[in-house]
Every structure is written in structure tokens, then in C-alpha cells.
């Protein structure tokens with residue numbers, strides 16, 4: 001039996017969907033981190049992966065039996081501008097496996113060397129962005145948010161030239177698939193309707209089998225992707241996540257969060273927050289994410305037009321109708337998330353205004369998003385704990401005024417305090433990958449070759465909803481001098 005039980009459906013699609021290309025070997029691979037639980041879920045022996053036989057596979061130095069390495073073709077709108085050809089410029093899909101739960105999943109090496117889609121890039125990844133993606137994607141998974149996963153990270157023993165020389169690394173990424181909105185655009189732009197159709201059929205069979213039962217399978221596909229993106233972005237907002245580069249090539253049609261570049265989490269709440277150094281105009285600001293998701297879905301709808309109805313005019317009407325479903329779906333998911341965060345079980349019309357009122361005073365008072373909600377759980381159980389919440393506001397009385405409204409609302413559905421707190425704690429994480437912590441972990445790895453801080457942060461983030469008293473300091477917001485102002489893709 002092969003060490004990795006590959007079954008590669010994407011490589012069976014027509015040749016114009018991808019380029020066959022092997023990873024380029026690296027001088028001195030070293031395993032930094034292995035996600036043993038994920039390996040087991042994928043039916044791969046973690047001991048083998050960590051062994052002298054497995055590590056070369058994770059570094060691209062050996063192509064395991066059954067793998068069919070390919071770089072996939074895609075296009076995309078980057079910051080609103082169409083780029084007709086992007087594609088995997090530094091990522092190589094080794095193949096797919098069917099996991100323990102029966103789900104087909106991609107195994108991809110990110111940073112494995114040049115491909116025909118590399119354009120001017122070197123096909124490599126620097127250690128910092130690899131560690132960031134590992135930490136943040138695993139944190140998102142632990143938070144319960146759909147995401148690609150990190151199976152392993154290795155250093156390559158070679159440097160990569162960025163603003164300066166940096167250690168090179170490779171991330172082994174696992175995803176339900178790497179098919180993006182931009183993958184559909186690639187074929188649509190070329191007027192390759194047959195390509196769009198074959199891709200849509202592949203996506204339906206693989207990710208949306210219920211759509212195949214519909215009388216209009218492609219309409220059902222678009223509706224289902226819209227539904228998942230609406231739910232995904234609502235979940236992002238509820239934990240303060242900012243993707244940072246929501247280009248259409250960075251939006252997976254599966255509804256998983258993908259392509260962690262200059263992503264970041266809010267500390268102080270402010271919907272206008274932007275961290276990415278390349279996002280000059282704030283296109284991908286925290287609060288813009290729902291609108292951008294809808295914009296990206298409109299690009300998907302355009303690509304699917306020839307499949308939606310026989311005549312263009314009716315296809316456009318269908319697309320517009322389905323796209324109009326985004327906002328109500330997003331709002332339903334987001335408002336339900338906010339109600340959970342506030343400890344509300346019933347759905348009252350005034351709840352949205354109540355939540356909005358809190359977010360407004362948080363913005364005006366630079367209150368820490370994660371801590372405010374986490375501490376509200378304790379305050380729900382015991383009003384004496386209000387002290388710890390109001391401390392987070394520049395003007396604590398602004399919290400008091402809101403808290404009076406909140407308590408009145410809680411009184412409309414009395415629950416034992418402990419029970420309410422428990423449900424709130426399950427919605428309001430204590431631990432998120434705080435930007436200053438992520439930067440510190442990366443610095444330790446790059447400057448001192450010390451991966452201990454990375455491992456510890458990873459451990460803490462695996463249980464975001466537990467208080468973990470021993471790691472309490474990881475819940476703290478940055479001190480003023482620690483505050484991260486800008487994040488970089490590092491590509």
C-alpha cells in the first residue's frame with residue numbers, strides 16, 4: 001500500500017486545466033511542524049510523514065507513488081482589475097486523498113518551486129508567511145470556521161530573496177479543493193464555455209452533490225456557493241478576522257477561507273480597519289468584506305452565465321436574482337452570530353440595534369473586540385464583572401449606558417447565569433492569533449532559529465474557547481509599542 005492513498009480527480013480533467021510539473025528539490029529540508037491529527041484524518045501515518053521517507057515528500061524532494069503533481073490554471077480580479085492568467089505560480093498540487101469522513105481533499109505544496117504560471121516569481125515561499133498561514137489557518141479551524149488546513153511546514157535550507165534574504169520554507173496545505181472563483185473566470189474569459197461547464201460539473205460532483213438533483217443544477221450551484229460565502233464572511237466578522245486580499249483568485253468556491261497573506265485580526269474594534277500594506281484604499285477593510293464577497297460572487301455569476309439559461313438576458317436575470325440572495329443570507333448568519341455573542345437565545349427585532357449600539361461604542365472607545373465579548377460572558381453571569389468590561393473602554397460610562405439596555409433585554413429571557421455564560425464562551429473566543437504574537441513567533445524563528453514560541457502559540461490557539469489559565473497572557477491585546485500597524489504578503 002502506498003504511504004499516501006492518492007486518487008487524483010483534478011488531474012483527470014482536460015489538459016488545459018493545469019500544467020504537469022514536479023516540485024523542484026531543495027538542499028536541506030527540515031521538518032518544523034507536523035499536524036499529526038490532520039495526517040490521521042487523511043489516513044496518512046504521521047510517523048511516516050515525520051520520517052526520512054516522509055520529510056522529502058513534504059519538501060518536494062521526492063514525489064510519492066500515486067501523486068500526479070500539477071499546477072492549476074486560474075485567472076482573477078486583483079484589487080478590482082482583471083488578470084486573465086494567474087495560476088499556481090508557487091504551489092504544486094500533489095494529488096487528492098479521501099479522508100476518514102469520506103471527503104476528498106487536496107494535498108498541495110506551497111513554495112515548491114517554479115511552474116509555468118510563475119511569471120516573474122521564484123516559485124518559493126519565505127518562512128514568515130508559511131508560519132503565519134500555518135498558525136492562522138489552524139486557529140480558524142479551531143474556531144470552527146471553514147478553512148484550508150496546514151498539514152506540515154518544512155524549511156528548505158535555501159534562502160529566498162525578498163526585501164532581504166529570508167529562509168525559505170514550504171507549507172503543505174490541505175483543502176477540500178483549490179478551485180477558486182478565478183478558476184471559473186479563466187475559462188470564461190477565453191470564451192471556453194465547455195471548460196466552464198466541465199469545471200462546474202466537477203465542482204458539483206465534488207462539493208455540491210445536492211445541486212445535481214436540482215432541475216437547474218448550475219443555478220443551484222451558484223446559489224449554494226453564495227450561501228456558503230455569506231455564512232463564511234459572517235463567521236469572519238464574528239471573530240474579527242480580516243482576510244486582507246479578497247481577490248477573486250483568493251476565494252475558494254467551497255466556502256473555505258483560503259490564501260492567508262496579509263491577514264490579521266482586529267484588536268480594537270473599528271470596521272474601517274485595514275492592515276495590509278498593499279491595500280492602499282481600504283478595499284478589503286474589515287467592514288467591507290461582505291460587500292466584496294458579493295462583488296466576487298457577481299464575477300462568478302458572470303463566468304457561469306452561459307450555463308444559467310439559454311439566452312443571455314434570462315441568464316442575467318437569474319444571476320441577479322440569486323446574487324440578491326447574498327445580503328439577506330449574510331445578515332441572517334451575522335445577526336445570529338451577534339445574538340450568540342451577546343447571550344441571546346431568542347430572536348427579537350431590536351437585537352440588531354442592540355448589537356450595533358455596542359459595536360458603535362466599542363469603535364468610539366477603541367475597545368478590544370475579542371476581550372469585550374469574552375468578558376461579557378462573565379458579566380452575564382455576575383454583574384460585578386462589568387468592571388472588567390468597562391475597563392476596556394476609553395470612557396467606561398459609555399459601556400454602562402449600553403449594559404443597562406443589554407440587561408433589560410436579557411431579562412426578557414431569563415436563564416441561569418452559568419448557562420448563559422457557557423453558551424457565550426462557546427461563541428466568544430478567549431484566544432485569537434493576535435498580530436503581535438504572530439509577528440513575535442515569526443521573529444523568533446527567523447532571527448534565532450527558535451520554533452518554541454511557534455509551537456506554544458499553536459498549542460494555545462488549538463483551544464480558543466477554553467480559558468487556559470496557564471496561557472492567560474496570550475489573551476492580552478498588544479501594548480502600545482507592540483501594536484502591529486501593517487502586515488505584508490511577503491510573496
Ligand code: AMP
Nearest residue numbers: 086087088089090118121122123124491
Ligand atoms: P497571492 O498573492 O499569493 O494570492 O498570489 C497571486 C499570484 O501570484 C498567484 O498566481 C501566485 O501563484 C503568484 N505568486 C505569488 N508568489 C509567487 C512566487 N514567489 N513565485 C511565483 N508566483 C507567485
Ligand code: MG
Nearest residue numbers: 249250258259
Ligand atoms: Mg492567491
